[in-house]
Amino acid sequence: MQVHELLSRISHLSLEHGRAQVALTVAALAGIGAALAATARRAGLPILGAAAAAVPVTGVIAGAVWAAYRPLPNQLPPAGYVWIWLAVAVVALAALRLRNAGTRRAVVAAVASAVVAAAAAGQVNAQLGAFPTVGSLVGHRPQAVVAPVAFGDVPGFQPTVQSGVPMDSDWTRPVRTPRSGVVTEVDIPGAESGFPARPAVLYLPPAYLTSPRAVLPVMVMIAGQPGRPQDWFSSGRLASTVDAYAARHDGLAPVVVVVDALGSQDANPLCLDSALGNAATYVAHDVPAWIEQTLQVSHDPAQWAIGGFSYGGTCSIQLAVNYPQIFPTFLDFLGQDEPSLGDHAGTVAATFAGDERAFAAVNPVDLLKTRQFPELTGVFVAGATDDEYRPQQQRMFAAARAAGLNVRYYELPGGHEGATWGAALEREMDWTGRQLGLTS
Template sequence: MGLTSRSLLYTVVLVAVLCVVLTVWLWPRMAGRGVLPVLGRLGAILVTQLTILSSLLLAVNSANSFYGTWGELVGKYDRAPGRITPVTGGGGAGTVDAGQGGLVRPAGTEGQGGMNFPKGPKEKVGAVESVRLVGRRSGVVEPALVYLPPQYFQEQYKRHRFPVIVAISGYPGGVDSLSKHLQVPKTASDLLAEKKMQPTVIVMLRPTIQPPRDTECVDVPDGPQAQTYFTHDVPEALRSAYRVGHQASAWAALGYSSGGTCALELALRQPKVYPVAAALSPDYRIHNDATTGNLFGGGEEGKQRKREHDLFWRLENLPVPRVSLLVTSSKQGEKNFKDTEKFVRAAKDKPLTVAQMILESGSHNFTTWRREIGPALEWTSKQLVFPQDVQN
């Protein structure tokens, strides 16, 4: 039985219940003071506790896909990079006053230990800046890490504008997860050195703009305007401070877990801002839960807003934009595998372009996503235009 199979969970739960029943039934018979009765009671307690704990751990793992196989549980991970397969045809696989500080403000370096920043001269490996982005429309000031490729500092590129990948972490992860655990800046620097990726600015963000609430890149009625932040505030702030492309053909969204869901939502809902999206282990629907609260409002309008955040419903009922999407999953270990297959099938007769990266096994964790991030960055970069334009 597989580690995440229902049959294993139900079997262990049944064993736990039987152990409790047997302990209660046999306890009077082990009431003596000798060595054997004492060992019997200790053994009954130990076995009962072990089976109950195993049931709980299996249930938590099944719900969150931390480990997908027995091999992963004992530390045997496949670390080979994933392979991208084209699926469909096409051309490629409230306000805040900016004040004198501008829309991009320097932030401190506290808490950045072990961030996996590329090491070396910025003209050769690039550089990472820790900043805060001011959202004039959404009314928030959010932390971000901005990776500038080595070409950004080289004389021959001083008049060029660079493409941008907006990388979004999962919830409740922060921008540090993208650098420390997913190793986005280091991976991008290595790909650039190997000439597998064109020079690209990468801005790393978290998906929520009102922590601890999970805002899921949604404009909440009478609440936080997360979609506005990603589609208006972030591009405006970055264009005000960096040499980045002004046209949509230079912009992409990328994310893992709920950040991957955000990337797909942004591309399909706002294709004139993000015509390219790469989603590692995404969901294809956004639901209300204990961490999100009510994202869509009430009444018929709320129901319609919720339907519009169901990507299967969008593909079936709304005009489909010409965007390029990459989705990833694994046959064993990821709960979204069947939905990923369903999404790919639904997209085949649509004008969008879809590619997929399907691993044989890999759970919902950074070990899996690190296998995917290199190919995903390479694929995303190739969809973008560089140099988009040249400064006068």
């Protein structure tokens, strides 16, 4: 094996699943054992003191995380804070004992506490998905691709097969159909909105890559905040989920365009046209115009859907209610009951200079109180342990149902995390396929 191949394999090793989790657990246990052995002499009181001291430190860390991500819910499940507490306790124990320990014991205690801290950091990372692979630790993020292609290498306009509805009723899979779709980045300019979007990520299913080409429906998807479109392909597992759907349906699946509705990692324009930027016009006008001009897809609004998780989920119901003629189907995973920068008054002040009427004119909850939307169909999904967003999803569902929308609501195990919205997409692919006319 050549050196570059070995380095490539190491770079792609997962830090979130399988052997990595086993290794981190073993390392943590070994580190704890070594730390206790090095500080065993009259260690009863120091152990209790270190354990107690770690509680307020962990509380401070929890508060800092909450403040940094507000108005998002706590991004770290309780198990993550247990790991943080454990690491702080072991480090504190080592510090308490280093003053009276010999050189050998001091070195062992220091190394052991470092190992436990690193293992705890690895466990927290696995829950957050910040660094999915070894390579990502040094900046080599895994590309969000099934088959690495440049957009320019995707076959251009081809003869098309305009199938009926449902499409699978008369679609015949061509002999030379790829087994999986491709993913690539594309620039979608804000021609009308002027919105400074980052590159979108485009998934093209096998039936799009054939000749003749199926005229497929479209899903416009949005990630969370802070975040980037690639998050749908890492923590959300979008490519593998849609590939699996396509494999069950002779290569048929929606074309998925994951767009940037933020402008930067930490921006929060709230999917509105406001003082914070014209994010709504970008997603509802610029993006569809680019798709229809650049891709061979269905132009029938009945075959278009919008969806997202967290911030993207909030965006999906906002845009569906404000642009029902463009996005009559929506998937709101773990969203809020209104766009928010943390509190209502502050949000209205930042977006519309305190004008409550202007905010209410685009806020979905307010619109649902005054109008009926029988043409809209969608789903609200919440995490069973997401105590902040779950009640908001329930309120949105109740408001949508009262306004005549054809909607469903359910909860999945988990909190406000990738495992939950990834599972939601996997569960909803069959429903989305039926809704967009792919299957009966």
